[in-house]
Amino acid sequence: MEMPVVNECAAENCAYNRDRACHALAITVGDRAGVVVRHAHCDTFTTSSNKGGDPSATGRVGACKMSDCRHNTELECRAAGITVGYRQTEVECLTYTPA
Secondary structure (H helix, E strand, O other): OOOEEEEEEOOOOOOOOOEEEEEOEEEEEEOOOOOOOOOOOEEEOOOOOOOOOOOOOOOOOEEEEEEEOEEEOOOEEOOOOOEEEEEOOOOOOOOEEOO
């Protein structure tokens, strides 16, 4: 199985983001620990004064903890690609669609 690509990321303040592109080798989507309401957060999102990731790589989805998403099979994303962006103030997978 090929990991889905992050087609675009609007979280420009993320350490893995360069020019609206994700450069983390693999991101995790799903609930953050301790969060009561379920959201498709980008758990890999982090801010830093240093840029992270491989600038020559395109980010991919390594794991998805949103088992109720129609693209999710056995906690793996099966979408062709995803978009990451803001829902209000949270960085989330905008491709998430409840089954």
